[in-house]
Amino acid sequence: MGRVTVRDKVLRIRDGSASERVDTMVVEEPLEIRLDGSPLSITMRTPGHDFDLAAGFLVGEGVIARESDLVAIRYCAGATEDGSNTxxxxxxxxxxxxxVPDTSLERNFYTSSSCGLCGKASLDAVRTQAxxxxxxxxxxxxxxxxxxxxDRLRAAQRVFDRxxxxxxxxxxxxxxxxLALREDVGRHNAVDKLVGWALRSDRVPLADTVLMVSGRASFELxxxxxxxxxxxxxxxxxxxSLAVELAAEAGMTLVGFLRGSSMNxxxxxQRILLEGAPSAPPAATEGIRVPGR
Known part of the structure; x- marks a missing residue:
């Protein structure tokens, strides 16, 4: 299996002084996903929970929706010239x-670790009806x-600490x-790994749950x-802005800037219970700010 981290020498400069030290870095490698032997997508990811990543990616693309839609996921042997498995x-x-989706016209399924939407032909192409x-x-x-x-999310991040x-x-x-946590060099990969875990555990749809992410809230997430x-x-x-628009369209609750005792x-x-009140006002499309107390 692939390594999650590597160690290498770096030149560290602090306050004008330079010294050599060994640093730990997160691994980023390509993962090719095939459907019934035909190439579908290449994504840059941190190795680990790859089966979950593939399953979650297919959920996000609308290819599958239930655990029963999957028969098997396996690594392909002989992926290198010498026949070894990468x-x-x-x-x-x-x-x-x-x-099986037809990728020949509307979409190039190449994604990088920084953007889950690379290759989308248009905004309409990603507004898949859930x-x-x-x-x-x-x-x-x-x-x-x-x-x-x-804080609970951060405390469970083992690889981030290194x-x-x-x-x-x-x-x-x-x-x-x-319930579960996944880490990856890419925001969208971390979510895909989490969704894939849920699908392979026959937990989708994930009603009555909250998704917490460590970075920003983008449209694709x-x-x-x-x-x-x-x-x-x-x-x-x-x-x-598109993330907010899509959340309102879907009837989802979207919270940003969740730091300390504050959030937007x-x-x-309507899903947020304020202190001393049964719930926030019901208007689902207008943001509110909960300041620090």
Missing amino acids: YNVLDVTLAAGVP PWNVAGDGLRIGVDTLTALP TGGLHAAGLFTPEGEL VQKAWMAGIPMMAAVSAPS VYAGR
Whole structure:
């Protein structure tokens, strides 16, 4: 299996003084995903939980929606000239009757670790209708529970402690219990690995859960959450305008700048329980700010 980290010598400069030291870096390698032997996508990722990554990617693309849509995922042997396995090529076998997407016209399925939307032909191409209705989800979560999520996410990041170079995505219950966490050099990969874990555990749709991400809330992450049936997403940084628009369209709750005791609620405010009140006002498309107390 591929390594998650590597160590190498670096020149460290601090306050005008230079010294050599050994530093730990996160690994970034390509992963090719094939469907029934035919190439579908290449993504730059941190090795580990590759089967989850492939499954979650296919959920986000609308190829599969349930655990029963998958028959098998396996590494392809003989991926190099000498016949050895690089563990960088996966082949996914779909269940009978699950259509294989045609990538020849609308989309080039190449993604980098920094952008989950590279190769999209147009914005319309990513507005895939999700198979799950999250607008009517009865999830409610208190402000105090929400503000505790970033620290709980950070405390569970094992590889980040050694490298400082990984994004994280965590799935929480409304009570703040961490169900699962995945790390990756790419934000979208971390979410795909989390969704793939849920699908392979037959947990999709992920109703009554909260997705917490370590970076910003981008359009593609909101889309992935919607496709997995997640009604609420929170991020430590800012959302994009399209992320807010899509969350409102889907009926999701979107929280940004979740730091310390503060947050901004950009959509779906009805799911936020304010202290001393049953819930925030019901307008789901207008953001509110919860200041530090």
